[in-house]
Amino acid sequence: MSLSIIFCYVSQIGMSSATETLCGQAFGAKQYHMMGIFLQRSWFVDLVTLTILLPVFIFATPIFKLLGEEEAIANSAGYISLWFIPFIYSIVFALTIQMYLQAQQKNTVIAWLSLMQFVVHIPLSWLFVSVMDFGVNGAMCALCMSSWLLVFGEFVYIFGGWCPDSWKGFTFAALRDILPVVKLSISSGVMVCLELWYYAILVLLAGYMKNAEVAISAFSICLNICAWEFMISLGIMGYLFTEEEEVAHSVSDLSVLLAFSVLLSGIYPVLSGVAIGAGLQTKVAIINFVCFYAIGLPIGAVLGYVIHLQVKGIWIGMISGVITQTLALSFMTWKTNWDQEVSITSARLKRWYLKSGEENKQSSDHA
Incomplete structure (x- = not known):
């Protein structure tokens, strides 16, 4: 995995940990409805941050060349970085929802959804890489498809009514008091x-x-x-x-x-x-x-x-x-x-x- 991918991927992991802090504390205080609001705030902050970081993916090749890496390595890293753009956007939702569900002790759901992703990812990778001989393109396509499938499963679980206490629907209240969430997200990141x-x-x-x-x-x-x-x-x-x-x-x-x-x-x-x-x-x-x-x-x-x-x-x-x-x-x-x-x-x-x-x-x- 190229340094540019690690740069953005890790920043999303870090910023998403703010969701873990806020949702965990809200659950402990029995303010369950605030968990859904905190989740929406995290989506907003993380999506804006990731969009700001997109140039790291887009210009990965010249960045690596500037760092003195060999041309072949820099070109390869830059090409893979472009494929990771749709994947990294799925990570915003996957990580924050995972921490939102973990705060409610819904670990079994996370495990089953992760297993579903794994079961789908393996045959997709084999089909695209080995059978259809798409190489790196096939591997990255399989990764993006399985990652968004996981996110889709998480959306179905939340929006389908299985989190009645913590998810009350989308609300503009999530955009209020956004600055403290930004500060905590940056600290976490x-x-x-x-x-x-x-x-x-x-x-x-x-x-x-x-x-x-x-x-x-x-x-x-x-x-x-x-x-x-x-x-x-x-x-x-x-x-x-x-x-x-x-x-x-x-x-x-x-x-x-x-x-x-x-x-x-x-x-x-x-x-x-x-x-x-x-x-x-x-x-x-x-x-x-x-x-x-x-x-x-x-x-x-x-x-x-x-x-x-x-x-x-x-x-x-x-x-x-x-x-x-x-x-x-x-x-x-x-x-x-x-x-x-x-x-x-x-x-x-x-x-x-x-x-x-x-x-x-x-x-x-x-x-």
């Missing part, structure tokens, strides 16, 4: 982006090393294994992803560092989740910037290029950033006055509270 762009930049650094194709392939494989850690055995080898012996040996050389990364990845996401639930995204964004960009990235660059540890040096730098982030988040969680955070959250919900239709009706009756 910055928090997640600083964390996930970190890995994208490390992959970019690997592209400037000797034998760049092997370095990028080995590094990307290890990142994929980290992402799959909860789904597959940790004893997996690099040959699952590649037939290149040199790449597989490079993956094997990184396996010890990969093991530490897997261990850490079971800790810091929990701490980040606590921060998101409490609306502490701004603090986490600062922690991520210091730990990843002031500590991890320089260490990786020095070890990789100055000490000549190559990809292993970059990975050590990555782990250094993650370790310091984990320690900082642990300290923040320990020192946070949670009673005070509850008071802040209650005040925020009261400030943004809008009466439901039932409450307005009751008020009219009493009048």
Whole structure:
């Protein structure tokens, strides 16, 4: 996946986490009707933001050439980026609705809809790529179709009446008090982006090393294994992803560092989740910037290029950033006055509270 795609995709993941914070707090306060309003506000903010970021997709090729990437890589990344435009718009709805449903503990619905997407995506990919021989075009077309199918299923579930307490229909009230949602969305986006762009930049650094194709392939494989850690055995080898012996040996050389990364990845996401639930995204964004960009990235660059540890040096730098982030988040969680955070959250919900239709009706009756 090209850096431009990661740039926009991760920003949407981050901004969508504001939906998780707001809907989760509204559900906890039993202000269920506000969840649908928060969802609509998130759609508006995220769609506007994504539209502003579209030039990153459209001009991906010259951007990569400006960064010094090889012409073939830049052209390929730019071509794929154009295909990702319809996909990334589906992500706006898919992520926000998922967090809206998770806040109501409707995880089973999400699982079934995701399974439906998977079941459709696999045969579509096989048909377009292997049978019809459409190549990259076919793969991207299958991805877009299955992604929008998931969104369509989520729309049917919400609009079909299965969320009667939290979805009261579209309303202009969603456009009121939009600025606080924008601020929280930006804080959430910055928090997640600083964390996930970190890995994208490390992959970019690997592209400037000797034998760049092997370095990028080995590094990307290890990142994929980290992402799959909860789904597959940790004893997996690099040959699952590649037939290149040199790449597989490079993956094997990184396996010890990969093991530490897997261990850490079971800790810091929990701490980040606590921060998101409490609306502490701004603090986490600062922690991520210091730990990843002031500590991890320089260490990786020095070890990789100055000490000549190559990809292993970059990975050590990555782990250094993650370790310091984990320690900082642990300290923040320990020192946070949670009673005070509850008071802040209650005040925020009261400030943004809008009466439901039932409450307005009751008020009219009493009048």
